[in-house]
Amino acid sequence: MRQEPDQIFAQPLAQVTDFVFNEDVARVFPDMIKRSVPGYPTIVENIGVLAARFAQPDSVLYDLGCSLGAVTQALRRHVRSEQCRIIAVDNSAAMVERCQEYLLAQNSMFQELLPVEVIEADILSLQFQPASLFALNFTLQFISPIQRPELLTRIHQSLLPGGALILSEKLCFQDPEEHALLTELHLDFKRANGYSELEIAQKRSAIENVMLPDSLEQHRERLLAAGFTKVIPWFQCLNFASLIALP
Numbered sequence: 483m484r485q486e487p488d489q490i491f492a493q494p495l496a497q498v499t500d501f502v503f504n505e506d507v508a509r510v511f512p513d514m515i516k517r518s519v520p521g522y523p524t525i526v527e528n529i530g531v532l533a534a535r536f537a538q539p540d541s542v543l544y545d546l547g548c549s550l551g552a553v554t555q556a557l558r559r560h561v562r563s564e565q566c567r568i569i570a571v572d573n574s575a576a577m578v579e580r581c582q583e584y585l586l587a588q589n590s591m592f593q594e595l596l597p598v599e600v601i602e603a604d605i606l607s608l609q610f611q612p613a614s615l616f617a618l619n620f621t622l623q624f625i626s627p628i629q630r631p632e633l634l635t636r637i638h639q640s641l642l643p644g645g646a647l648i649l650s651e652k653l654c655f656q657d658p659e660e661h662a663l664l665t666e667l668h669l670d671f672k673r674a675n676g677y678s679e680l681e682i683a684q685k686r687s688a689i690e691n692v693m694l695p696d697s698l699e700q701h702r703e704r705l706l707a708a709g710f711t712k713v714i715p716w717f718q719c720l721n722f723a724s725l726i727a728l729p
């Protein structure tokens with residue numbers, strides 16, 4: 483597939499509207515997420531490695547908010563359990579369509595890959611099957627905060643014993659100095675990846691009402707309230723982190 487550079491916010495916009503995962507974003511998404519999220523390639527690859535320990539034979543692995551299926555592809559590279567199948571879900575038609583194309587390309591390059599079903603659906607209204615793994619890789623932050631507890635409770639209820647939820651998110655920090663420094667360092671990361679001040683400012687205003695990060699403490703409390711017994715951070719790069727939550 484053609485890899486196009488992200489220039490979505492490169493020109494001055496008369497009005498910056500709320501960020502949506504449309505066709506234009508789907509087309510540049512691999513470039514956008516790599517240049518915007520520090521540690522993204524490491525997180526994605528290692529979700530495959532972690533998942534191999536939790537995946538159980540004959541069970542479902544969910545990739546919720548799969549976008550172009552990067553996590554699904556990593557699961558297929560690393561999980562060796564018999565008879566597992568992946569269900570990848572996104573509510574953006576543009577993402578789902580391209581995700582299917584990427585997975586077909588992976589099918590043609592490797593043998594004996596886990597079967598994948600890609601579903602265009604809202605994860606808030608999707609009934610989950612019993613599963614050994616759920617991945618929410620930078621998806622929960624786009625769900626409205628009041629709907630987050632119920633989603634996590636439903637995920638917990640569907641998790642098989644011995645399974646896990648892997649939750650990656652942008653974080654905010656209770657300590658103002660820590661928050662300010664890590665936010666500045668994230669901006670430096672974006673500048674170092676070639677984004678201009680205009681691109682950074684317009685993207686920020688596009689996502690500010692749409693993507694609402696929580697602190698690590700909020701995540702931990704909400705996961706415990708949803709029934710998880712352990713919350714284990716396994717990765718942090720600047721203000722982006724990934725957690726393992728155990729049922």
Ligand SMILES: Nc1ncnc2c1ncn2[C@@H]1O[C@H](C[S@+](CC[C@H]([NH3+])C(=O)[O-])CC(=O)[O-])[C@@H](O)[C@H]1O
Nearest residue numbers: 503547548549552572573574604605619620621624
């Ligand atoms: N209610 C919803 N139902 C289904 N999908 C949703 C919903 N809300 C948002 N999404 C989808 O969640 C994805 C979030 S991107 C995930 C990256 C991917 N996990 C990756 O590992 O590359 C994160 C980012 O762009 O920062 C988008 O594709 C949305 O359409």
Ligand SMILES: O=C(O)C(=O)Cc1ccccc1
Nearest residue numbers: 514515518519652685689693
């Ligand atoms: O760009 C940002 O500042 C982000 O925090 C992450 C992001 C990455 C891709 C789409 C939306 C938000």
